[in-house]
Amino acid sequence: MKKNKISFETGFWAGYEGGNPFKALTSFFDFAHLDYYKQNLSEVVIYCYKTKVCQQENPSDVFILYTAFIFFLKVCYCINHKSKKWKVSASLRSEKVFHFSSLTKEEYENPFIVFQKAFEEKTLEEFELFLYQILELSLSPHAGDPFTDITTAYIHVIKMLDAAELIRERGVEKIRKNVAIDFMAQ
16 A cells, blocks of 8 residues: 655745655755744744734745745654654754753653654644634734634744754664574573
8 A cells, every 4th residue: 555645845935845854854944044933933923913914024924934834844743753763863962952942851852752742732734723823813914813722832833843953953863673682592
């Protein structure tokens, strides 16, 4: 039986379609820096409650951010399913820990936990609805009140951004099942 692959839809902003989720993370962070994503996501969420349009001089930037985040969520969803086959390489000691302040010590040691927690609490479709809602409300000249909880999804996305950057910086290693041979028993 052939498995259905999720299209990451990177063509809008990266210029090519990516297939490997770990390589796709690299293209995501090549497009913009972690701080850019966190700052702009926060700004878009804040504008959901204002009567002004977010990035009024060029609102299309919000749409580009939306497409990048839709891609990012699909990559995170795929990484969540691959987390049992991969492990994050050891800490580099050169990492800028303050960038990852949203992560607990346990999540910092194993960033895959972040994706597991996020997708246990919300589905991919619920995260996509969150992005759609904040896009719609931040581009509206009317103050709105989201009809669903956007805070929980927002916190999870921020944590996933930090975890993804950590995975990208450290790299991943495939878990190999080692077969231990007891030579004494032979």
